[in-house]
Amino acid sequence: MNAKNTKKLKRTVIEPLTRVEGHGKVTLLQDEKQQIVQARLHIGEFRAFEKFIQGRPYWELPVIVQRLCGICPVSHHLAAAKATDMLVGAKQISPTAEKMRRLMHYGQTLQSHALHFFHLCSPDLMFGFDDAIRHRNIVGLIEDQPEIAKQGVLLRKYGQEVIRLTAGKRVHGTGAIPGGVNKSLNHDEVKYLNKDIDQIISWAQGAVALIKRIFFEQLDYNLSFARIESNMLSMIGNDGSFDNYHGGLRATDKQGKIIFDQLDYTKYRDYFKEGVKNWSYMKFPFIQSLGAENGWYRVGPLARVNHCDYFATPLAERERQEFKAIGNGKPIQSTLAYHWARLIELLHCAEAIKLVLQDPDICGDDLINKGKIQNTGIAVLEAPRGTLLHHYEIDDDGIVTKANLIVSTTNNNQAMNESIRQVANQYLSGNKLTEPMLNQIEVAIRAYDPCLSCATHAMGKMPLEISLIDNNNRLIDRLEKRVTGRIDRTL
Amino acid sequence: MSNKIKIATASLCGCFGCHMSILDIDERLFDLVGKVDFDRSPFTDVKTIGDCDIGIIEGGVANEENVAVLREFRKHCKILVAIGACAIDGGIPAMRNSFSLKECLVESYIDGIGIDNPMIPSDPELPLLLNKVRPIHEVVKIDYSVPGCPPSAETIWTFLTELIEGKSISYPYEQIRFD
Numbered sequence: 227m228n229a230k231n232t233k234k235l236k237r238t239v240i241e242p243l244t245r246v247e248g249h250g251k252v253t254l255l256q257d258e259k260q261q262i263v264q265a266r267l268h269i270g271e272f273r274a275f276e277k278f279i280q281g282r283p284y285w286e287l288p289v290i291v292q293r294l295c296g297i298c299p300v301s302h303h304l305a306a307a308k309a310t311d312m313l314v315g316a317k318q319i320s321p322t323a324e325k326m327r328r329l330m331h332y333g334q335t336l337q338s339h340a341l342h343f344f345h346l347c348s349p350d351l352m353f354g355f356d357d358a359i360r361h362r363n364i365v366g367l368i369e370d371q372p373e374i375a376k377q378g379v380l381l382r383k384y385g386q387e388v389i390r391l392t393a394g395k396r397v398h399g400t401g402a403i404p405g406g407v408n409k410s411l412n413h414d415e416v417k418y419l420n421k422d423i424d425q426i427i428s429w430a431q432g433a434v435a436l437i438k439r440i441f442f443e444q445l446d447y448n449l450s451f452a453r454i455e456s457n458m459l460s461m462i463g464n465d466g467s468f469d470n471y472h473g474g475l476r477a478t479d480k481q482g483k484i485i486f487d488q489l490d491y492t493k494y495r496d497y498f499k500e501g502v503k504n505w506s507y508m509k510f511p512f513i514q515s516l517g518a519e520n521g522w523y524r525v526g527p528l529a530r531v532n533h534c535d536y537f538a539t540p541l542a543e544r545e546r547q548e549f550k551a552i553g554n555g556k557p558i559q560s561t562l563a564y565h566w567a568r569l570i571e572l573l574h575c576a577e578a579i580k581l582v583l584q585d586p587d588i589c590g591d592d593l594i595n596k597g598k599i600q601n602t603g604i605a606v607l608e609a610p611r612g613t614l615l616h617h618y619e620i621d622d623d624g625i626v627t628k629a630n631l632i633v634s635t636t637n638n639n640q641a642m643n644e645s646i647r648q649v650a651n652q653y654l655s656g657n658k659l660t661e662p663m664l665n666q667i668e669v670a671i672r673a674y675d676p677c678l679s680c681a682t683h684a685m686g687k688m689p690l691e692i693s694l695i696d697n698n699n700r701l702i703d704r705l706e707k708r709v710t711g712r713i714d715r716t717l
Numbered sequence: 718m719s720n721k722i723k724i725a726t727a728s729l730c731g732c733f734g735c736h737m738s739i740l741d742i743d744e745r746l747f748d749l750v751g752k753v754d755f756d757r758s759p760f761t762d763v764k765t766i767g768d769c770d771i772g773i774i775e776g777g778v779a780n781e782e783n784v785a786v787l788r789e790f791r792k793h794c795k796i797l798v799a800i801g802a803c804a805i806d807g808g809i810p811a812m813r814n815s816f817s818l819k820e821c822l823v824e825s826y827i828d829g830i831g832i833d834n835p836m837i838p839s840d841p842e843l844p845l846l847l848n849k850v851r852p853i854h855e856v857v858k859i860d861y862s863v864p865g866c867p868p869s870a871e872t873i874w875t876f877l878t879e880l881i882e883g884k885s886i887s888y889p890y891e892q893i894r895f896d
Contacts, residue, residue, distance in 0.1 A: 245759070251842070271844075272779075272821075273810050274816070278812035281815075293732055296732040296867065297732075299732075345760065360761075368746075380743070386743075495831055499831050499833040503838065506838060507843065
């Protein structure tokens with residue numbers, strides 16, 4: 227849906243998107259009959275990590291590149307560390323190193339999912355898309371649902387504490403290094419994390435129960451809102467289990483049929499391309515064999531829970547089966563089901579942390595393996611928001627000469643655009659603009675938990691002002707959101 | 718309106734890590750919302766900043782939009798605070814200053830690995846990038862800086878509570894030592 231001649235069309239802007247991590251805006255173009263003929267999510271910020279890490283020594287990668295995102299730094303830290311494992315020829319890292327890294331990543335996913343659900347999205351889901359702007363946030367949640375807010379804050383805190391003890395600090399730690407880790411846990415640290423883990427699991431179960439209650443209250447609506455049919459991509463454990471640290475790539479089509487499975491990600495260049503469009507700094511990846519038009523896909527919790535054959539922990543596995551049941555053997559394509567899948571993963575991470583904490587290897591002292599230096603390092607893992615790829619080339623002195631980063635949110639770029647088109651067509655076409663209508667566009671985007679910080683590595687916010695301009699470029703309607711939360715028609 | 722202290726926050730060319738560190742005050746968030754009102758911030762849907770007591774800026778300045786947001790904050794905030802390395806000196810994103818902007822764009826959109834349909838995005842909907850990433854004090858006057866990448870939650874808590882109480886701010890040593 228791209229308009230050929232945009233001059234005669236009405237333009238509507240939603241800017242900035244809020245309660246997403248990063249800065250984006252949406253533009254909508256309508257014809258004389260107010261039918262939507264074009265809807266786009268624009269990402270207008272750009273950093274240049276792939277360029278400016280050239281010339282740096284490879285061992286800086288895990289600490290520099292994680293700084294493209296403060297929300298999932300551990301995922302970037304570990305993806306870079308895995309790529310540098312390959313660079314230093316560490317074919318296998320020690321059991322202690324692998325378990326420390328896995329523990330770190332469970333903590334990361336737990337805290338990121340808690341943040342997304344409780345701090346950012348729960349106000350939409352609990353108070354309604356049309357709740358008062360001033361109230362539609364974490365402070366509103368603290369005031370109205372203090373117990374749920376407390377659990378959200380403490381779930382996130384626990385994930386951050388796991389990260390602090392495995393990585394050294396909560397944001398931008400240093401725990402993973404080429405070929406392994408620089409620390410393991412001592413017994414006091416294990417004891418400290420064990421103290422609250424049963425409570426955390428129980429709150430995670432509560433979170434899943436909460437999202438199920440919300441989802442089933444308006445099942446048909448939640449199944450159809452912003453629904454699109456797409457291919458899906460995720461990494462999967464070698465035995466088909468859910469695995470967010472290591473495995474092969476699985477891609478399926480709209481019907482759930484396998485496109486490829488257990489793909490060795492070091493061959494990604496033969497399978498993926500990234501398209502560029504003039505109107506966004508965020509690229510558009512696709513599966514090469516299917517082409518740009520049909521090869522786009524979705525990543526993240528929805529793809530992972532659809533894809534995995536099982537969770538290795540019992541509570542999450544039971545929830546997965548219940549989730550899958552609503553699909554009747556087909557993949558679940560509902561966009562709002564992202565929230566449900568995300569909280570099943572949150573529960574799995576809590577259970578998995580408990581298991582790792584019982585493993586004596588995490589207190590081991592065999593931390594680093596090394597081999598013969600190689601020039602290419604490629605790694606994939608599943609960040610909270612989806613499949614994340616880091617690829618580095620170094621010269622014989624260990625200096626970075628080339629880099630490619632395909633981050634989770636970029637993988638969802640086309641899908642987010644498709645979803646907002648769906649919402650625009652269904653709810654905005656032919657209507658006079660209202661704030662709740664525009665929030666619906668944002669609700670569709672939020673479901674993907676986009677991290678535009680990752681995708682563009684920059685963020686910023688502008689006041690929200692929506693203008694309708696007619697064919698003659700005349701302003702015919704304008705809404706502004708006030709500080710008080712009031713919306714005024716300022717024309 | 719209440720007599721609570723009003724705080725607005727924004728992240729410009731940063732990674733959101735400083736905002737994460739603010740949330741890392743954990744349960745103390747409940748105390749904080751008893752003392753302050755959040756105005757415009759990525760955590761709220763308030764998109765137009767009103768008059769505030771304290772404005773907190775994460776990130777440096779990398780495009781024209783960042784400049785506009787920063788100036789709005791200066792206009793509306795009695796006290797403006799630079800939080801974290803990027804706001805204070807440009808930080809990691811300022812590493813692109815060793816290259817020309819064109820070199821950076823060519824690497825990402827023309828010469829990158831696996832690029833289909835190579836071109837440099839230039840739609841008028843995209844804000845213009847600055848040639849160099851700048852610290853925010855080069856654009857507006859800054860009243861306080863809180864260093865760190867990111868500053869720890871403890872550092873931020875000391876800063877906010879002492880500022881709100883009208884004290885001069887003093888950090889224990891461990892709150893201003895890094896990595």
